[in-house]
Amino acid sequence: MNQIDSPFGRFNLLPLHHHPKSPQQAWSAADDLLLKEIAKAEPVPERVLIVNDLHGALGTCLHHWRPFSWNDSYSSKLALQQNLRRNQLSFSADHFLESTDIPDGQFDAVLIRIPKTLSLLEYQLTALRPLLTPQTRIIGAGMVKHLSKSMVQCFERCLGHTTTSLAVRKARLIHTQFDPELKPAAPQPVRYDIPGTGLELLNYANVFSQQKLDMGTRFLLEHFPPVDGLEHILDLGCGNGALACYAGRKNPAAMLSLLDDSWLALKSARESLELNGLKNPCEFIASDGLDGFEDQVDLILCNPPFHEGNRLDSNIAMRMFKGSKRCLKENGKLVVVGNRHLNYHQSLKPHFKDVDLTASNPKFVILTASRPR
Numbered sequence: 439m440n441q442i443d444s445p446f447g448r449f450n451l452l453p454l455h456h457h458p459k460s461p462q463q464a465w466s467a468a469d470d471l472l473l474k475e476i477a478k479a480e481p482v483p484e485r486v487l488i489v490n491d492l493h494g495a496l497g498t499c500l501h502h503w504r505p506f507s508w509n510d511s512y513s514s515k516l517a518l519q520q521n522l523r524r525n526q527l528s529f530s531a532d533h534f535l536e537s538t539d540i541p542d543g544q545f546d547a548v549l550i551r552i553p554k555t556l557s558l559l560e561y562q563l564t565a566l567r568p569l570l571t572p573q574t575r576i577i578g579a580g581m582v583k584h585l586s587k588s589m590v591q592c593f594e595r596c597l598g599h600t601t602t603s604l605a606v607r608k609a610r611l612i613h614t615q616f617d618p619e620l621k622p623a624a625p626q627p628v629r630y631d632i633p634g635t636g637l638e639l640l641n642y643a644n645v646f647s648q649q650k651l652d653m654g655t656r657f658l659l660e661h662f663p664p665v666d667g668l669e670h671i672l673d674l675g676c677g678n679g680a681l682a683c684y685a686g687r688k689n690p691a692a693m694l695s696l697l698d699d700s701w702l703a704l705k706s707a708r709e710s711l712e713l714n715g716l717k718n719p720c721e722f723i724a725s726d727g728l729d730g731f732e733d734q735v736d737l738i739l740c741n742p743p744f745h746e747g748n749r750l751d752s753n754i755a756m757r758m759f760k761g762s763k764r765c766l767k768e769n770g771k772l773v774v775v776g777n778r779h780l781n782y783h784q785s786l787k788p789h790f791k792d793v794d795l796t797a798s799n800p801k802f803v804i805l806t807a808s809r810p811r
């Protein structure tokens with residue numbers, strides 16, 4: 439379960455938050471297929487770029503090639519570090535690139551795990567062009583159920599002629615021949631208004647609520663907690679910073695901490711605050727929940743994620759609730775919006791003495807948790 443037998447050897451791999459009760463594997467049939475394919479490459483590629491390595495499985499198995507890793511997820515970076523350590527291999531910081539930095543130089547092979555969103559794929563493929571030559575081996579891999587026709591077309595449109603392999607254990611490879619003559623337009627950030635507020639948001643690729651405000655976020659803005667006089671407000675899983683923008687406009691003196699797993703989300707949030715002329719003191723932190731956050735704040739606003747990659751995952755929200763009790767001042771509050779069926783009330787109760795229903799509609803609830811246990 440935890441050992442991958444790859445063409446490059448056997449490695450122990452675990453997801454970042456391994457849970458013995460709901461064990462999950464740190465690699466998929468798509469990673470297996472990709473590794474088998476690149477093992478056949480002749481000559482062996484000298485400069486390799488791995489894109490979207492969710493749990494660091496590819497980076498660990500290919501460590502001897504000193505690959506570069508490019509990713510939009512801070513948790514994936516932590517998973518890679520942890521899996522390398524687990525196999526007594528070293529992490530080299532200058533071979534890890536955040537999504538908002540563009541890798542440098544040319545690559546002999548680019549291995550792309552298909553991301554969840556088409557917008558991220560398009561952003562990555564257009565940004566990759568200067569790093570490719572017609573000799574670069576470009577191989578995408580994904581599980582068939584996540585690999586839409588529009589994703590395959592995205593390879594064709596952004597890079598060049600593309601074919602797909604037969605499915606093996608429900609995974610498929612994408613092979614692309616780089617065409618230097620193509621001139622695909624690089625995707626631009628999306629801008630939209632928050633109706634009725636005079637606020638505008640800016641979204642780079644991959645950021646939640648890509649084209650319009652999420653209904654849950656909107657519901658929370660309609661039932662926003664009082665923020666007058668608060669010194670420090672935290673937007674946990676900030677996305678494009680909708681909640682922080684609203685809080686910052688209502689209380690221009692409050693310090694705002696914006697935390698997210700995605701570097702593109704943090705960039706969107708920073709630029710959304712600037713776009714609205716907000717001058718609050720701010721910090722933007724790439725984070726896995728609240729791990730490593732040391733301050734104590736007056737208010738935490740949270741519309742929790744319920745996916746990890748393509749997988750439904752309620753554990754992230756649970757970790758966020760647990761972390762929140764440590765990061766609140768004595769009279770601090772955590773305000774959560776979520777789909778009614780997720781039953782966050784039950785998940786908050788073990789951590790807070792008071793969990794109140796602040797508002798509800800047929801789809802969403804807003805819960806206010808206080809008095810950490």
Ligand SMILES: C[S@@+](CC[C@H](N)C(=O)[O-])C[C@H]1O[C@@H](n2cnc3c(N)ncnc32)[C@H](O)[C@@H]1O
Nearest residue numbers: 646655675676677698699725726727741742743
């Ligand atoms: C449901 S969205 C909410 C975004 C924004 N607050 C809003 O209301 O529009 C959840 C956010 O949590 C982020 N996220 C996912 N996993 C995370 C983690 N482990 N730590 C911090 N943020 C995470 C996602 O990138 C996403 O931006």
